[in-house]
Amino acid sequence: MMYAILDIETTGGKYNEEGITEIAIYKFDGHEVIDQFITLVNPEKPIQPFVVNLTGINNAMLHNAPKFFEVAKRIVEITTDCVIVAHNANFDYRILRTEFSRLGFDYKRQSLCTVELSQKLIPDQKSYSLGKLVRNLGIPLSDRHRASGDAQATVKLFKLLLSKDLEKSIISATVRKDTKKKVDDKLLKLIESVPSETGVYYMHREDGKVIYIGKSKNIKKRLTQHFTNDNKKSKKIQDEVITVTYEITGSELVALLKENEEVKLNRPKYNRALRKIKFDHALYQFTDDHGYINLKIDKADGRKPNITTFTNVQQAKSLMHQWTEKYQLCLQLVGLEKGDSNCFKYTIKECEGACVLEEPSATYNIRAQELIQANSLENKNILVIDRGRTVGEKSIVLIENGKFAGIGFYNLNHQVNNIEILRSIITPMSHNRDAKHIIQSYTRKNKRLKIVTLSPNE
Template identity: 50%
Template sequence: MYAVLDIETTGGQFNEEGITEIAIYRFDGNQVVDQFISLVNPEMEIQPFVVKLTGINNAMLRLAPKFYEIAKRIIEITDNCVIVAHNAEFDYRVLRNEFRRLGYEYSRNTLCTVELSQKLLPDMPSYSLGKLVRSLGIPIADRHRASGDAMATEKLFELLLSKDKEKTILTSMIKSDIKTGISPKFLDIADTLPSTVGIYYIHNQEGQIIFIGKSKNIKKKVMQHFTSNSPIFKKIQQETYTVTFEKTGTELIALLKEAEEIHTNKPKYNKVSKKSVFPYSIYIKTNIEGYLYLSVEKTDGRKRNIMAFTSPNEAKKFLYKIFHGQSELPYVDFIYEKKSTKITADNFFANFTQTREEFNAKLLELLVPFDIDKDQVLILDKGRKVDEKSAVALEKGKLNGYCFYNLNHQINAPERIAANLTPILFNRNNRNIILNYLNKKTGYKLIHY
């Protein structure tokens, strides 16, 4: 659990500042579950430059509560939380000083979004909150007011969590929990998990990730692991300390992230199969008469396929789908298991009335809804929330990464897409995952821009 906060102060000498406004958003890693926003009477004058910067003046604070009147609420909303702030050292220091004046030792673990951004977003022109979120396309209102800055920090932190491939943020959280002696049982763990699509991480007591999985229903899948009698999951059950998760909005992002994060984190109970998950593919070929045709063959990583399948039967279903259920497919070869089956009449082209160019153009047109080899391609789909969409970005058939964006904001500018993307290393299996997903799923939108 996180407490994303921002504090406005009076300014002045080091360790003598007073708080003029505070905003705290309690964030469970997926959504804000509680919030506290208040002006604060600092019982001291505000520096003129601060008044000009924030718009908060002495008159506004005369009737505001003093810090001791809101101290209990701050303790409650940040209980069992890691403090997250942009320049956390400053906000945490000011907050602790206020509690010390009351004779109370306030202590929380902290995360700084400046430091995290420098690590996870290394090429940004500036790491000041305003410039950083604007360059990322994150909306910010009421700049230099606690509520606006804290909400922008929360949105930034969500993005950083998605970019944290090595899960250093989550791992540090687990270690923090161990210090406080929290030891949840399996049912307690399951109660914290969502019944939505995403990635889940099973940790041992040292915070290490011992297993990574993906599911359309995280809670259901993890419960299956906890009740499994297989030798591997019996071992996992013995070592499980807690489970963290990341919602992905779509199964496509979950599939892509699972493959990469297993490669990055190398959990000891994940077994990586050397066999191809998609052993069959479709390739475009040209016959001796110059007509294009589709060839279903064993997947060859050296050649660029236009669709990938788990079985020959899956390939047949795809072809009948794109040719609108025709009993005769316009020249298709099935080559697998050391034999070739040509699905067409021998005199198909002899009786064909269109020119070769017209036929070839028509065949290519049927494949446009699945074409990921254009210069710039986005696969738009559902997001993690109702007001959010996801985008998987490719360039000339190469996977660049994914991002999430608010429905109120366009994301067709290349520089904005690049700034928001969480990169995923490209490999042949990723291409096949994407192609197979486009064949099997509906509801997405594939656009070329």
């Protein structure tokens, strides 16, 4: 077994935006160092001041240093067929992979973390930071927070760990494919096969049958979660899944609607809850004895027509307060206040007095209707236009006569100006309470969506 024991110093900064300033790699055969590579690196970005104080490496020192692409080949060579070993391997391995991915190269190695190994093989230490740990173990450390000094100390620490490892767990079971939880080859290959994009994914078992359907804004990330979770359901999926297929949607709205439709249609084994869309309250309207339109938040009831639905009562009340303000409605007539006399807003002259019959119902009802019209799909013929799967493409969600009709994609404007072409590019889907809630809540949250009203003759 060959090891590449390394340490990396960086510029600091935002996660995954750090640059390498120094790298030291010692190739170790389990007994001695047989090769080494140490260099400063020009990160082409400034170093955070606190990092300068910590490492002593400043921007001026790196001016003539090689850039990462100039040393990348040497790093690949010295680490080929090696297990990467580092103190907090998550960090160093991530930084290396990030730098290589910027060059378009998929850098993959097995990795070991000397923090985790020390916690297992040298328990009860007060600290597992490199400086304190090696001092407590009597291992010399010079040039702390410089790549070479830290990497040399890690070599000595790793030697000690190998000698303490009587069960040979380092050489066998502890070696992992990545610094995340252990995932076998099959699952790793499946994760690699999907993109980091928005869409719907399908897990198939050996006979091709779909056993799970999901949607995500980042399919690769979501699949990694599925395959690293160790709950009962995830483990069953991990055992059964043989392949994963996916469809990019670009738009999260389209992904949500597609998932909703296809789960109901296919009833996959592990979508047991049939992906219940969470909403338990709705907005209803009625006209009182004095002719005023009243609005009321109540438990969602599929038998009664509603204006819109809400995830929960808190969200419902929060939105109602906003809408009451926007449309200058009366707190009592929207159910946010109870009482026989005037509402609070009337007291502070912000209500026209519908609560005490001062404002004529006809004028009050115009504003109430505006709220209803803005938040209801009733009788509407509209297109909700969102981002597509590629640059220049758009996604569409078609509502006809207040009912969800389907989804589609288009590149050219004439395609959505012609109802016949529009109907032919739409994938028809069924209108149900869940689809309606998905559309209404998504359009509420995403104000930048383009919503086009289709004229009746279309």
